[in-house]
Amino acid sequence: MTSATVVLATHNAHKVAELARILEGLVVALRSGRDLDLPEVDETGATFAENALLKARAAHAATGLAAVADDSGLVVDALDGDPGVRSARYAGEHGDDAANLRLVLERMRGVEDRGARFVCAAALVTQAGEWVREGTLDGTLVAEPRGTGGFGYDPLLVPQGELGRDTPRTCAELTPEEKDAISHRGAAFRALRPVVVEALAVQ
Structure with missing residues (x-):
């Protein structure tokens, strides 16, 4: 059994905890960008995949280690795909979750089409190459934030699978x-x- 160190190219403590859970059982030592004092990367890509690769490439170049990164966000149908790749800085300052939530709700006030989805692109960069995989979570936006779990836009999105429940929960209530x-x-x-x-070659 082989072990290897992988850099999680994020300074977001919530993401580090979440990715550690998702990758649990994979025999690697996970180090975050904060642990290694890596600089923040300007997310100048036009897509989630481009931004994920920018971050993973930078972490790999800085450390020489295999690096994984993600770029993710909220895509709202009625807002023509916004906040999209600007999700973390939608209201201006990067990572101001409360301001971002308020801005989305303000722009959705009175809008009947509440369809939205979370989108994530996950990238791996090693000396051998680069890979990207994507995932989505479809749902509906609520009128007011609900729940104290999760982070980001979690209090706004009710996943599609929750809609059949008597009391559908947002991602922040899961x-x-x-x-x-x-x-x-x-x-x-x-x-x-x-x-x-x-x-x-981790088995």
Whole structure:
């Protein structure tokens, strides 16, 4: 059995915890960008895949280690796909979740079409090559944030599978295990997992 160190190219503590759960059982030592004091990368890509690769490439170049990264966000039908790749900085300042939520709700006030989805692109960069896998979670936006779990736009999106319940829950009202099982990030990284195994020869 072989072990290898993989860099999680993110400074977001919530993402580190989530990715560690999703990749649990894979025999690698996970190090975050914060652990290694990696610089933040300008997310200048036009797509989630481009941004994920920018971050993974930068982490790989800085450390020489295999690097995984994701770029993810909320895509709202009635907003022509916004916030999209600008999800983390939709209201201006990067990572201001509360301001981002308020802006989406303000722009959706009175809008009947509440269809939206979370999208994630997960990238792996090693000396041997680059790989990207994507995942989505379709759902509907609520009128007011609900729930204290998760992060980002989780309090706004009710997953499609919840709509048949008496009281549909937002992603922020799910347990971490329930969210991981259906999330866009979970889908993307589960698709990337066998690539990590093969690329690092981790059995």
